[in-house]
Amino acid sequence: MNAPFSATAVLLAILSLQVPSAARGGAADTAQTLDAYLSARTRLGRFSGAVLVARGDRLVFRKGYGWANVARRLPYTPETRQPVASITKMFTAMAALKLRDAGALKLEDSVCVHLNSCPDAWKAVTVQQLMRHTSGIPDYEEPLELGSEKYLAVMTQAGTSRRLVDEAKTKPLDFPPGTKFRYSNTGYLVLAQVVESAAKKPFNDFVSEALLRPAGMRQAGLFDGTSTPERLATGYTHPDLGWAKVLAGAPLTDGHLVPLPRFPLTPPAGDAGLYATVDDLLAWNRVMDGSALVPKAEADEVFSPGLENYGYGWFSGEGFRRRRFRHNGALPGYTSDLVKFPDEGLTIVVFSNLDRARLSVIVRDVTAIVLGDPFDMPVSGAVVPLAPADVARLEGAYRTADGRTLTITKLPDLLTARLEGRYTAGLVPLSPTRFYFPLGDGTASFALGEDGRAASVNIRYGGEDHVATRVAAPPTSHPR
DSSP states (O other), rough: OHHHHHHHHHHHHHHTTOOOOOGTTOOHHHHHHHHHHHHHHHTOOOOOOOEEETTTTTTEEEESSSSSTTTTEEEEEEOOOOGGGHHHHHHHHHHHHHHHHHTOOOTTGGGGTOSSSGGGGGGGGGGHHHHHOOOOOOOOOHHHTTSHHHHHHTTTTHHHHHHHHEEEEEEESSSSSTTTOOOHHHHHHHHHHHHHHHHHOOHHHHHHIIIITTOOOTTTTESSSSSSTTTTTOEEEEOOOHHHHHHOOOOOSSSOOEEEOOOOSOOOOOOTTTOHHHHHHHHHHTHHHHHHSSSSHHHHEEEEEOGBBBBBSSEEEEEEEEEEEEEEETTTEEEEEEEEGGGGGEEEEEEEEEEOHHHHHHHHHHHHHHHOOOOOOOOOOOOOOHHHHHHHTTTTEEEEETSOOEEEEEESSEEEEEEETTTTHHHHSSSSSSEEEEEEEEEEEEEEEEEEEEEEEEEEEEEEEEEEEEEEOOOOOOOO
């Protein structure tokens, strides 16, 4: 057995020990494993919020972490409310469907049938195209850049929802309606106005009366633009702390968290105006299993994918080798995710009031734990300096199992991994042979060969190993 293969085998054996037995399909309690994982992220300052997991009518896990308000030391609990941002869209779309069912509108209607003032360019836009993000109406959020000073200046003003629609009316469409998918928050602001017109009552009132209350979403509501609901979490962000601080751990109470102003979200904010608890979204997810409120045929219609797998307020596709329906939401200070695995009867809800919590990674790992797939505990450690000799033994070309070339090189600031056709990512040293891999929130571990140089590297993230072996340098030719 040659040296590179031996080193790789040893490396894989060591890394397999990083995954708790519950993730490998053992008998360990899922709730206990979830709590250990989420507690670790919270201790490191990388999570604050709540997580809920249910299988059918059985509650598997429900717990809060961190702080709803750091200054007042108010814990974040499952009863804490927070804005769910774009998850609102599934309720706006369902409101339109309920009005369709009542004969108050048709999905094929031009939006101009329901709007008092409508530009000529919008006459070809249908209600259904708003619901599926194929209207061509340009998204207001993209040019503002979420979380930027310009974004905050615009979004913290009163009356923003209607003003953004009025501004959109003066702009050309991005493409002919129905020909492309392009996610448009503006489209859902327009859809909320269509709902309001067809219902002949304020958007907030109709959604609350027709959907939230009948679904048993007792703590959910829509922002009215003025008052702040009780038990609403404060949203936080923080400046760049540097890798040394992040990897060593930055407790939430260290003083670096910056509270963000709450947006008025003046109605009708059909793109992002809903607040809720994790319990409320579980109640809604159960309604979407087929119910008196949303019959099975209508739920199937909602989940039926259009372009880019977008249904009516839900993304429909696959994840973890299973059918999966989901939508996430993000506002400065808040992130949220609602995931439904229909064939398993599985619901996962994750809220965070820390917008740098990397919620997509947390949802990935929580899902893996619940489904018994491999995962890794959060990476932590002390950042160490590398000597030139340390770098030299790692640099070079490596070959992955699928034949791609992985190149390890030293750039001015960081050792860098570049995978052909896939990514270029920095590596943060935790030892001369072990690195944090920020792109995947994982690690890169090098195994040294008998010559002292790295024989292989394993870039591990999401509970999966991606091993590449060093490409042998071509023999040096000498003139005769």
